[in-house]
Amino acid sequence: MNGRAIRIVYGKELRDSLRDRRTILSMIVIPVVVMPLLMFGIGSLMVKTMAKAAQEIPHVMVIGGEDSPKVLAALHAARNLQIVPAAEDFTNAIVEKRVRAAVKLPRDFDAAVASGDKAGVAIYEYQGEIKSGFAAENLNTFFRNLRDTTVQERLESRGIPVDVLKPFAIQRQNVAPPAKVTGSLLGGILPYIIILLCLTGAMYPALDVTAGEKERGTMETILCCPVGRTDLVLGKFLMVLTASLGTVLLSLLSMGATFHVAKRAMAGSMPREALQTVATLDLGGVAGMFLMLLPVAVMFSALLLMVGLFSKSFREAQSYCGPLILVAVVPTVIAMLPGVDLNASLSVVPLLNVSLICKEMLSGTWHWNYILLIFGSACLYATAALAATVRMFHREAVLFRS
Amino acid sequence: MGQTVTVCGEACPTSVIETHQLAKMFRDRKRGEVRAVDGISFRCEPGQIYGLLGANGAGKTTTLRLLATLLKPSSGTVCVAGCDAVREPEKIRARIGFLSTGTALYGRLTARETVEYFGRLHGVGEDLLQDRIRGVFAALGMGEFADRRCDKLSSGMKQKVSIARTLVHDPPVMIFDEPTVGLDVMTARTIVQFIRDCRQQGKTVIVSTHVMSEAEKLCDRIGIIDRGRLLVDGTLAELRTQYGMADLEDIFVRVVEGRP
Numbered sequence: 204m205n206g207r208a209i210r211i212v213y214g215k216e217l218r219d220s221l222r223d224r225r226t227i228l229s230m231i232v233i234p235v236v237v238m239p240l241l242m243f244g245i246g247s248l249m250v251k252t253m254a255k256a257a258q259e260i261p262h263v264m265v266i267g268g269e270d271s272p273k274v275l276a277a278l279h280a281a282r283n284l285q286i287v288p289a290a291e292d293f294t295n296a297i298v299e300k301r302v303r304a305a306v307k308l309p310r311d312f313d314a315a316v317a318s319g320d321k322a323g324v325a326i327y328e329y330q331g332e333i334k335s336g337f338a339a340e341n342l343n344t345f346f347r348n349l350r351d352t353t354v355q356e357r358l359e360s361r362g363i364p365v366d367v368l369k370p371f372a373i374q375r376q377n378v379a380p381p382a383k384v385t386g387s388l389l390g391g392i393l394p395y396i397i398i399l400l401c402l403t404g405a406m407y408p409a410l411d412v413t414a415g416e417k418e419r420g421t422m423e424t425i426l427c428c429p430v431g432r433t434d435l436v437l438g439k440f441l442m443v444l445t446a447s448l449g450t451v452l453l454s455l456l457s458m459g460a461t462f463h464v465a466k467r468a469m470a471g472s473m474p475r476e477a478l479q480t481v482a483t484l485d486l487g488g489v490a491g492m493f494l495m496l497l498p499v500a501v502m503f504s505a506l507l508l509m510v511g512l513f514s515k516s517f518r519e520a521q522s523y524c525g526p527l528i529l530v531a532v533v534p535t536v537i538a539m540l541p542g543v544d545l546n547a548s549l550s551v552v553p554l555l556n557v558s559l560i561c562k563e564m565l566s567g568t569w570h571w572n573y574i575l576l577i578f579g580s581a582c583l584y585a586t587a588a589l590a591a592t593v594r595m596f597h598r599e600a601v602l603f604r605s
Numbered sequence: 606m607g608q609t610v611t612v613c614g615e616a617c618p619t620s621v622i623e624t625h626q627l628a629k630m631f632r633d634r635k636r637g638e639v640r641a642v643d644g645i646s647f648r649c650e651p652g653q654i655y656g657l658l659g660a661n662g663a664g665k666t667t668t669l670r671l672l673a674t675l676l677k678p679s680s681g682t683v684c685v686a687g688c689d690a691v692r693e694p695e696k697i698r699a700r701i702g703f704l705s706t707g708t709a710l711y712g713r714l715t716a717r718e719t720v721e722y723f724g725r726l727h728g729v730g731e732d733l734l735q736d737r738i739r740g741v742f743a744a745l746g747m748g749e750f751a752d753r754r755c756d757k758l759s760s761g762m763k764q765k766v767s768i769a770r771t772l773v774h775d776p777p778v779m780i781f782d783e784p785t786v787g788l789d790v791m792t793a794r795t796i797v798q799f800i801r802d803c804r805q806q807g808k809t810v811i812v813s814t815h816v817m818s819e820a821e822k823l824c825d826r827i828g829i830i831d832r833g834r835l836l837v838d839g840t841l842a843e844l845r846t847q848y849g850m851a852d853l854e855d856i857f858v859r860v861v862e863g864r865p
Binding site: 208211212215218221222419420421423424425426427428429431432447599600602603 | 631632646650670673675677695696698699701703704705707708709710711712713714718723725726727728770
């Protein structure tokens with residue numbers, strides 16, 4: 204190995220890449236501008252849409268109840284319900300979103316309530332449709348309140364205190380520090396985003412220095428230089444790794460900055476405690492995640508170089524990258540699923556292991572034995588991928604594939 | 606593939622290109638074992654232009670890639686500038702300049718950066734490199750566009766950058782793989798003149814081409830290659846006498862069609 208040659212190749216490839224608009228886009232623009240916009244833009248849009256849906260007074264139908272004027276009057280008087288004339292095909296009306304929900308009252312509902320007989324109401328909704336859900340919840344709350352009031356009236360009429368139904372009180376309290384709460388909330392999604400950026404940041408540079416070089420004919424000229432093929436491929440690899448880690452670092456810095464800005468922007472409108480909970484990230488966890496991503500970036504850079512080396516053209520290489528992204532996404536998505544927790548066998552599954560340990564570290568839990576096992580296995584995969592790339596760069600059949 | 610490669614002989618002097626029973630086999634899924642180069646032997650002397658003449662797919666590019674140590678021979682020997690291709694490939698690469706079809710440049714680097722990069726990869730010291738760049742740029746009239754990006758240059762300018770790249774380490778041996786394919790007349794003339802200049806400077810030059818007129822004008826010695834085999838090898842005068850024909854194209858057709 205010749206350090207000088209590796210340095211020369213690395214320097215040239217880095218300069219060349221930083222002048223490539225595609226690299227700038229994937230390495231700088233997407234992590235710095237697009238990702239925070241997407242994360243917080245979509246987040247705030249969702250919050251606004253939900254708030255708007257919650258504020259809307261839903262149109263609901265009351266089926267039956269002609270013989271129960273008391274409950275009908277109460278329903279008409281409810282501020283969060285807009286009663287519209289009933290129709291026979293009320294279920295279709297809900298599915299077609301003409302009304303949000305409906306309630307069916309049994310015969311003689313008022314009388315049954317007054318006499319203490321059992322009476323059941325049925326609420327109809329479009330499950331999964333957010334506005335229908337809010338309408339059904341409003342109806343549910345209305346009838347729960349009516350039931351509570353009825354119970355209270357019955358108890359009072361019999362001279363029994365209301366507290367008899369509540370022998371003890373239940374109170375839930377959070378004991379996790381704010382950073383851990385945020386870590387748990389973000390622990391699933393953050394590794395997913397960062398691992399994906401780690402891959403996409405390396406993609407264009409890796410394909411450009413391999414398949415791109417083949418296409419332009421520069422691969423042949425560079426191979427004619429008195430430099431070992433191992434030195435050539437290592438120079439290229441180090442540049443791709445720089446792009447990958449640069450993308451990760453910029454993403455983390457930009458997300459950190461976005462958190463900081465969001466915290467300041469929301470400072471006036473949210474209680475201090477709630478603000479601490481939603482916008483505090485554990486810096487140690489973030490640093491730990493970056494360290495765990497080092498072998499992942501090495502593995503991605505090496506794999507992408509192999510894809511590029513194997514391909515005859517940039518376009519062919521791009522078509523192989525689609526499935527590669529999918530292969531990388533699946534384990535990180537599995538890690539996000541609730542109930543998937545770290546254990547010894549999952550600790551050696553590539554990408555899934557790193558995603559799971561990042562989740563733990565972000566929520567402030569440090570399982571040192573797992574951390575060592577995962578870092579070790581990730582390094583092993585990275586070394587194997589790099590060795591395979593170096594070997595591939597020595598194969599004539601791959602370099603001159605036509 | 607049976608590896609029966611032997612090293613080049615003691616008698617291979619500096620600057621000479623010499624091959625002996627050179628062969629290269631590939632495995633192809635559909636065609637099985639393909640002999641792209643099949644027992645080629647020739648010698649190219651300093652101050653001489655050797656033309657490798659053949660149709661597309663005859664084995665010209667594979668032969669030149671074997672000379673440039675981009676490919677390893679399956680059998681036979683290659684000796685370039687006193688070095689054996691199997692034992693000392695890096696030494697050979699330090700002593701050759703390789704110009705292939707197309708300009709093969711890095712579009713986002715400037716002309717100067719490109720030439721500097723190749724100079725450094727060839728181990729040329731920084732002071733000497735800057736001297737060489739000044740000299741080559743002046744000789745080729747590149748001062749005007751030395752600091753412009755290669756993707757902004759005209760095809761003629763790009764060709765000059767390519768030439769400067771192959772000359773920056775002052776190699777004694779030059780290899781040209783179909784250097785004028787797809788070029789306009791003016792740019793092709795620049796290349797042809799450059800090849801002649803190399804001969805003038807005493808370099809050993811080998812050119813592959815399928816353009817008969819170009820070979821006729823340029824080459825001191827011609828080898829006709831077909832399906833991986835070198836069918837004839839001699840000066841133009843020798844070939845004319847041997848076949849009783851004046852036109853190289855007629856000789857080429859006779860040689861290739863006359864093959865059993």
